[in-house]
Amino acid sequence: MKIILLGPPGCGKGTQAKSLMEKYRIPQISTGDILRSAVSDQTPLGIKAKGFMDNGELVPDDLVVQIVEKRLKEPDCSRGFILDGFPRTVGQAESLEKSGVLLDAAISIEVPDDEIMKRLAGRRTCRKCSAMYHIMFDPPEKEGICDKCQSELYQRVDDKEETVKNRLIVYRNQTEPLIEWYSSKNKLHTIKGTGSIKEIFNNITEVIDSI
Numbered sequence: 001m002k003i004i005l006l007g008p009p010g011c012g013k014g015t016q017a018k019s020l021m022e023k024y025r026i027p028q029i030s031t032g033d034i035l036r037s038a039v040s041d042q043t044p045l046g047i048k049a050k051g052f053m054d055n056g057e058l059v060p061d062d063l064v065v066q067i068v069e070k071r072l073k074e075p076d077c078s079r080g081f082i083l084d085g086f087p088r089t090v091g092q093a094e095s096l097e098k099s100g101v102l103l104d105a106a107i108s109i110e111v112p113d114d115e116i117m118k119r120l121a122g123r124r125t126c127r128k129c130s131a132m133y134h135i136m137f138d139p140p141e142k143e144g145i146c147d148k149c150q151s152e153l154y155q156r157v158d159d160k161e162e163t164v165k166n167r168l169i170v171y172r173n174q175t176e177p178l179i180e181w182y183s184s185k186n187k188l189h190t191i192k193g194t195g196s197i198k199e200i201f202n203n204i205t206e207v208i209d210s211i
Helices: 012-026 033-040 044-054 061-072 089-098 113-121 161-184 196-211
Strands: 002-008 028-030 080-082 105-110 123-126 133-135 188-192
Touching: 002 012, 002 161, 012 080, 012 196, 028 033, 028 061, 033 044, 033 061, 044 061, 061 089, 061 133, 089 161, 089 196, 105 161, 105 196, 113 123, 113 161, 188 196
Parallel strands: 002 080, 002 105, 028 080, 105 188
Antiparallel strands: 123 133
16 A cells, blocks of 8 residues: 655645554655654765755755655565655656656645635644644643643744745645646545544545555
8 A cells, every 4th residue: 555645735644644554554654754864864865865955955856766765665664655745746756656666546635725724824833842733723721832841832934824825836836737647647536625634534544445
């Protein structure tokens, strides 16, 4: 079972991936986590990636694919995996396919932009333990204070309204061609990303179980 979760920032990919990991006992593969781990472990690929990251540059597609490909060969991926955050572009998807990694399905979680704005603009993060809250959907017991460690909550820069708008523009520009690409290969499955977390999860598992 090799799948990718697609969807705009704030659509719930991370939440759903965690539940899917528990149900199917396969790992969630986050490109950001892989890159940070490779850099921390000072692997040859990680050292190359660090050079780009230290210069504030994007890590080239071919290098990211090599790092992801290496991670997917580890034993915990033998039964499958969930890709989260990669590929982001058609070029990355083509490179992944050329490397021999063939996905069973691309599941796109679709949420209207106004709902995304509401979700992300209301997020608050703990400065100390990084716990996440939402002023509407999951507020802390005391406004502005983390329930877990009593530290201050703040709004991340990438959750501010202007930033969210820009993130959505980038996502639409990058991902719409990717969605069309997976659709042309009959791998795309679209899931409505509004409703309860359980409803969305059930819809995703119906797709996976039918593959």
